[in-house]
Amino acid sequence: MATVDHAAHPPVAHQSSRVDARTLGMFLFIASEIMLFGSFFTAYFFVRVAAGTPWPTPPYQLPVFVAGMNTIILVTSSFTMHWALQSIKRGNRAGLKGGLVLTFLLGLSFLLTQILEYSRIGFTPHTDAFGTIFFCLTGLHGAHVFVGLTLLATATIRAFRGHYSPEHHHGVEIPGIYWHFVDVMWIVVYTTVYIL
Secondary structure (H helix, E strand, O other): OOOOOOOOOOOOOOOOOOOOHHHHHHHHHHHHHHHHHHHHHHHHHHHHHHOOOOOOOOOOOOOHHHHHHHHHHHHHHHHHHHHHHHHHHOOOHHHHHHHHHHHHHHHHHHHHHHHHHHHHOOOOOOOOHHHHHHHHHHHHHHHHHHHHHHHHHHHHHHHHOOOOOOOOOHHHHHHHHHHHHHHHHHHHHHHHHHHO
16 A cells, blocks of 8 residues: 655645635635724714714814715726626736726725825814724725735736736735725715715
8 A cells, every 4th residue: 555645745625615715714804804893983983972972073074075086986996806807707818907907096096085185184083082083984994995905016916927817816806805895894984974
Protein backbone atom coordinates (compact mmCIF):
# COMPACT_ATOMS: atom_id res chain seq x y z
CA MET A 1 0.00 0.00 0.00
CA ALA A 2 1.45 3.32 -1.11
CA THR A 3 1.73 6.11 1.42
CA VAL A 4 0.60 9.64 0.58
CA ASP A 5 2.97 12.46 1.41
CA HIS A 6 0.62 15.05 2.93
CA ALA A 7 3.47 17.50 3.53
CA ALA A 8 4.03 17.85 -0.21
CA HIS A 9 0.33 17.75 -1.12
CA PRO A 10 -2.00 18.54 1.78
CA PRO A 11 -5.53 17.18 1.48
CA VAL A 12 -8.24 19.44 0.12
CA ALA A 13 -10.01 21.30 2.94
CA HIS A 14 -13.51 20.11 3.73
CA GLN A 15 -16.13 22.65 2.64
CA SER A 16 -19.46 22.20 4.39
CA SER A 17 -21.14 25.15 2.70
CA ARG A 18 -22.14 25.60 -0.91
CA VAL A 19 -21.02 29.23 -0.63
CA ASP A 20 -17.38 29.88 -1.45
CA ALA A 21 -15.37 30.40 1.76
CA ARG A 22 -14.09 33.82 0.61
CA THR A 23 -17.61 35.00 -0.22
CA LEU A 24 -18.95 33.63 3.06
CA GLY A 25 -16.17 35.47 4.88
CA MET A 26 -17.22 38.74 3.27
CA PHE A 27 -20.87 38.16 4.22
CA LEU A 28 -19.85 37.48 7.84
CA PHE A 29 -17.69 40.62 7.86
CA ILE A 30 -20.63 42.65 6.53
CA ALA A 31 -22.84 41.20 9.28
CA SER A 32 -20.37 42.53 11.86
CA GLU A 33 -20.35 45.92 10.11
CA ILE A 34 -24.15 46.06 10.25
CA MET A 35 -23.90 45.60 14.01
CA LEU A 36 -21.36 48.43 14.17
CA PHE A 37 -23.66 50.76 12.25
CA GLY A 38 -26.53 49.56 14.46
CA SER A 39 -24.76 50.88 17.56
CA PHE A 40 -24.42 54.31 15.94
CA PHE A 41 -28.07 54.29 14.87
CA THR A 42 -29.01 53.42 18.45
CA ALA A 43 -27.19 56.56 19.64
CA TYR A 44 -28.91 58.56 16.88
CA PHE A 45 -32.39 57.42 17.90
CA PHE A 46 -31.59 57.99 21.57
CA VAL A 47 -30.61 61.60 20.86
CA ARG A 48 -33.63 62.23 18.64
CA VAL A 49 -36.37 60.28 20.40
CA ALA A 50 -35.42 59.71 24.04
CA ALA A 51 -33.62 63.03 24.56
CA GLY A 52 -35.99 64.94 22.26
CA THR A 53 -33.18 66.87 20.58
CA PRO A 54 -34.36 68.82 17.50
CA TRP A 55 -32.84 67.48 14.28
CA PRO A 56 -30.97 69.38 13.01
CA THR A 57 -30.38 71.64 15.98
CA PRO A 58 -31.39 75.23 15.09
CA PRO A 59 -30.02 77.29 13.42
CA TYR A 60 -28.21 74.59 11.42
CA GLN A 61 -29.56 73.08 8.22
CA LEU A 62 -28.51 69.87 6.47
CA PRO A 63 -27.67 70.03 2.74
CA VAL A 64 -30.43 67.59 1.73
CA PHE A 65 -30.18 68.36 -2.00
CA VAL A 66 -26.40 67.90 -2.19
CA ALA A 67 -26.65 64.68 -0.18
CA GLY A 68 -29.45 63.54 -2.49
CA MET A 69 -27.26 64.10 -5.56
CA ASN A 70 -24.46 62.24 -3.79
CA THR A 71 -26.89 59.38 -3.15
CA ILE A 72 -27.66 59.18 -6.88
CA ILE A 73 -23.91 59.06 -7.60
CA LEU A 74 -23.38 56.20 -5.16
CA VAL A 75 -26.42 54.20 -6.32
CA THR A 76 -25.23 54.58 -9.92
CA SER A 77 -21.89 53.13 -8.87
CA SER A 78 -23.67 49.94 -7.78
CA PHE A 79 -24.92 49.51 -11.35
CA THR A 80 -21.45 50.06 -12.83
CA MET A 81 -20.03 47.54 -10.33
CA HIS A 82 -22.67 45.02 -11.39
CA TRP A 83 -21.80 45.71 -15.04
CA ALA A 84 -18.11 45.03 -14.32
CA LEU A 85 -18.85 41.69 -12.65
CA GLN A 86 -21.30 40.53 -15.31
CA SER A 87 -18.81 41.55 -18.01
CA ILE A 88 -16.01 39.36 -16.69
CA LYS A 89 -18.42 36.46 -16.19
CA ARG A 90 -19.08 36.69 -19.94
CA GLY A 91 -15.40 37.14 -20.79
CA ASN A 92 -15.83 40.83 -21.71
CA ARG A 93 -12.58 42.38 -20.47
CA ALA A 94 -13.38 45.86 -21.83
CA GLY A 95 -16.66 45.91 -19.90
CA LEU A 96 -14.85 44.76 -16.75
CA LYS A 97 -12.28 47.54 -17.01
CA GLY A 98 -14.85 50.19 -17.91
CA GLY A 99 -17.17 49.15 -15.10
CA LEU A 100 -14.42 49.15 -12.48
CA VAL A 101 -12.99 52.51 -13.56
CA LEU A 102 -16.45 54.12 -13.56
CA THR A 103 -17.29 52.62 -10.17
CA PHE A 104 -14.04 53.94 -8.71
CA LEU A 105 -14.57 57.43 -10.16
CA LEU A 106 -18.18 57.59 -8.93
CA GLY A 107 -17.12 56.44 -5.45
CA LEU A 108 -14.31 59.01 -5.39
CA SER A 109 -16.76 61.73 -6.46
CA PHE A 110 -19.06 60.72 -3.60
CA LEU A 111 -16.26 60.87 -1.04
CA LEU A 112 -14.88 64.22 -2.25
CA THR A 113 -18.38 65.72 -2.24
CA GLN A 114 -18.89 64.52 1.33
CA ILE A 115 -15.58 66.08 2.40
CA LEU A 116 -16.62 69.35 0.72
CA GLU A 117 -19.96 69.14 2.55
CA TYR A 118 -18.11 68.78 5.87
CA SER A 119 -16.07 71.92 5.18
CA ARG A 120 -19.20 74.03 4.53
CA ILE A 121 -21.78 72.58 6.89
CA GLY A 122 -21.29 75.14 9.68
CA PHE A 123 -21.08 72.84 12.71
CA THR A 124 -18.55 70.36 14.08
CA PRO A 125 -18.63 67.13 16.10
CA HIS A 126 -18.04 69.31 19.19
CA THR A 127 -21.04 71.59 18.59
CA ASP A 128 -23.62 69.40 20.35
CA ALA A 129 -25.03 65.86 20.40
CA PHE A 130 -26.55 66.42 16.96
CA GLY A 131 -23.15 67.34 15.49
CA THR A 132 -21.48 64.37 17.13
CA ILE A 133 -24.01 61.85 15.84
CA PHE A 134 -24.08 63.41 12.36
CA PHE A 135 -20.31 63.25 11.94
CA CYS A 136 -20.07 59.79 13.53
CA LEU A 137 -22.67 58.22 11.22
CA THR A 138 -21.63 59.94 8.00
CA GLY A 139 -17.93 59.68 8.89
CA LEU A 140 -18.21 55.97 9.63
CA HIS A 141 -19.83 55.51 6.25
CA GLY A 142 -17.16 57.67 4.60
CA ALA A 143 -14.48 55.44 6.11
CA HIS A 144 -16.22 52.43 4.56
CA VAL A 145 -16.31 54.19 1.18
CA PHE A 146 -12.55 54.78 1.49
CA VAL A 147 -11.97 51.07 2.20
CA GLY A 148 -14.22 50.21 -0.75
CA LEU A 149 -12.23 52.55 -3.00
CA THR A 150 -9.02 50.82 -1.91
CA LEU A 151 -10.51 47.43 -2.83
CA LEU A 152 -11.77 48.83 -6.15
CA ALA A 153 -8.37 50.32 -6.97
CA THR A 154 -6.73 46.95 -6.35
CA ALA A 155 -9.33 45.13 -8.47
CA THR A 156 -8.96 47.71 -11.25
CA ILE A 157 -5.16 47.41 -11.34
CA ARG A 158 -5.46 43.63 -11.45
CA ALA A 159 -8.08 43.86 -14.22
CA PHE A 160 -5.73 45.94 -16.37
CA ARG A 161 -3.02 43.33 -15.77
CA GLY A 162 -5.32 40.59 -17.06
CA HIS A 163 -5.85 38.76 -13.75
CA TYR A 164 -9.53 37.85 -14.11
CA SER A 165 -11.43 35.38 -16.25
CA PRO A 166 -14.99 33.97 -16.44
CA GLU A 167 -13.82 31.08 -14.22
CA HIS A 168 -11.77 33.16 -11.75
CA HIS A 169 -13.44 36.43 -10.81
CA HIS A 170 -13.63 36.39 -6.99
CA GLY A 171 -11.29 39.38 -6.96
CA VAL A 172 -14.11 41.37 -8.59
CA GLU A 173 -17.08 39.67 -6.93
CA ILE A 174 -15.95 40.08 -3.30
CA PRO A 175 -15.15 43.84 -3.54
CA GLY A 176 -18.48 44.13 -5.40
CA ILE A 177 -20.38 42.60 -2.49
CA TYR A 178 -18.69 45.05 -0.13
CA TRP A 179 -19.43 47.98 -2.46
CA HIS A 180 -23.14 47.08 -2.66
CA PHE A 181 -23.21 46.95 1.15
CA VAL A 182 -21.68 50.44 1.30
CA ASP A 183 -24.33 51.70 -1.14
CA VAL A 184 -27.26 50.17 0.73
CA MET A 185 -25.92 51.45 4.05
CA TRP A 186 -25.69 54.98 2.62
CA ILE A 187 -29.35 54.84 1.58
CA VAL A 188 -30.22 53.99 5.19
CA VAL A 189 -27.93 56.74 6.55
CA TYR A 190 -29.23 59.33 4.06
CA THR A 191 -32.89 58.50 4.73
CA THR A 192 -32.42 58.47 8.51
CA VAL A 193 -30.13 61.47 8.93
CA TYR A 194 -31.18 63.81 6.12
CA ILE A 195 -34.84 62.98 5.41
CA LEU A 196 -36.58 61.81 8.60
